[in-house]
Amino acid sequence: MRETPFLEERHHELALRARAIGDEHLAPIEHREDGVDDLFREILRRLGDAGLTRFAVPAAYGGVHESIDVRSICTIREQLAWRMGLADFAFAMQGLGSHPIALAGSEEQKARILPGVARGETVTAFALTEPEAGSDAGALSCSARRVGDEWVISGQKRFISNATIFGAMTLFARTGEGSRGVSAFLVEAGTPGVRVVPQDTMAPHPLGEVIFEDARLPKEALLGEEGSGFKLALATLDLFRSTVGAAALGMAQRAQDEAVRHVRSRKQFGGPLAGLQGVQFLLADNEAELEAARLLVYQAAWTKDRGAARITREAALAKLVATENAQRIIDRSLQLHGGLGVIRGTAVERLYREIRALRIYEGASEVQKVVIARERLKEE
Known part of the structure; x- marks a missing residue:
């Protein structure tokens, strides 16, 4: 490291x-x-x-x-x-x-x-996204209504990681209007009225849709106060968003390591690929983008660990730059492998599939750009 x-x-x-x-x-x-x-x-x-x-x-x-x-x-x-x-x-x-x-x-x-x-x-599991509420998390329609000593949950969640194997799920559902009308609930495995439909992805994960068909939860399933769910979701994402950038760093570093190893050993045009200036330029671009992303990721994490209440701007910058850079680094590294790079099962081929989701989950790159711009416009 x-x-x-x-x-x-x-x-x-x-x-x-x-x-x-x-x-x-x-x-x-x-x-x-x-x-x-x-x-x-x-x-x-x-x-x-x-x-x-x-x-x-x-x-x-x-x-x-x-x-x-x-x-x-x-x-x-x-x-x-x-x-x-x-x-x-x-x-x-x-x-x-x-x-x-x-x-x-x-x-x-x-x-x-x-x-x-x-x-x-x-x-x-963390159940926030819905068919009509992805980047616009405030548009949740999955509802929770109080009936006696129970909460009755109706609606659907989509792209929920660990949906097929969860033991405990944090669910965000609408209990009122607007962002202050979202509450969080603890849903445990085996709850009647909860149905899961697996979803296949290009890089296999235990992903699925979670359908709530008048599922009943005890009143004690509420997490925190009623109406505080949206704030709770943002606080959680704020903390973990920079760590997505760290995962992208790991994938990008592996791709760069694989590329360096390959071009050193692969002979073309009378010598190793590593001797070609064009190859060296690609490796240099990879290295520059890796180091820039690494600094942003660990700066955001350091800021939070020092006691910052929120790191909205820092986390958005870290995730945006790290995931976008990693996509380019992995693409270049695959290119340097030539035909071997698209053979299923090779490290760079797997990384090419795995990195793609990181530019989407926990806030797509375009959402991060909006967040960054809004934070900047708040400054005098």
Whole structure:
């Protein structure tokens, strides 16, 4: 891992540990894509046994730090993504799905759910997106109405990670009008009236639509106060958005490493590809974009860890630049492999499919541009 002024020695040690865990526990299965649900559970179990999932929850419930250390999350995501995109995703979702519970859950909810998340046993999900409410998260239509001592949930969620295997899901549903009319709920596996339809993606993930057919939740399933769900969702995304950039860094670094290895060994036109100036230009572009993205990602994480209430601008910049740069870096690296780059199962081919979703989930690149511009226009 490259040195940056935003990391401490403990983060560099954590990076080495995460890379070693990847080499030992993930390398043997990194090219598997069949049986994604079972594979995901196996990966999560390995991450839990290795102690990495403990970084996703507060220390009071089995975690490592008193509160989430964003630089640690970024460090782990970068190293896991270098090895295996699905492993990065498994780790990240433990944090994204459980963080609203850590922020707003009752003591009973936290004590019941979070220790299992820390051990890698309870699979979590974050259910915000709907068929007609993607980037416009305020347009939610999935509803929750109070009936006696229960909440009755009706509606549909789409593109929900871990939908097919979740144990605990943070659900955002409409209980009133406007952004202040969104509330958050804890939905546990086996809840009657909850149906999941798997969705296939270009890079296999346990993704699905979640359909709520008058599903009934106890009144205690509410997370925090009624009407505080939208604020809770934004606070969670604000924290984890920069970590998406870290995952993109890991994928881009792997692509660059693969490209360097290939051009050193591949002979063309009487010598190694690495001797051609045009090839060197592509590698230089990759290196420049990697380093620029790395600084933005860890600056955003450092800012949050220093106590900033919000890092809206910093996180948006980090995610936008890191994911867009990574797409270009991986594309160039595949090009440098020639025909070998499009053979299914090679590292660069897999990375080419895996990186694409990162420019969309947790706020598409275009949304990040709007956020960045609005934040800038607020300044005098």
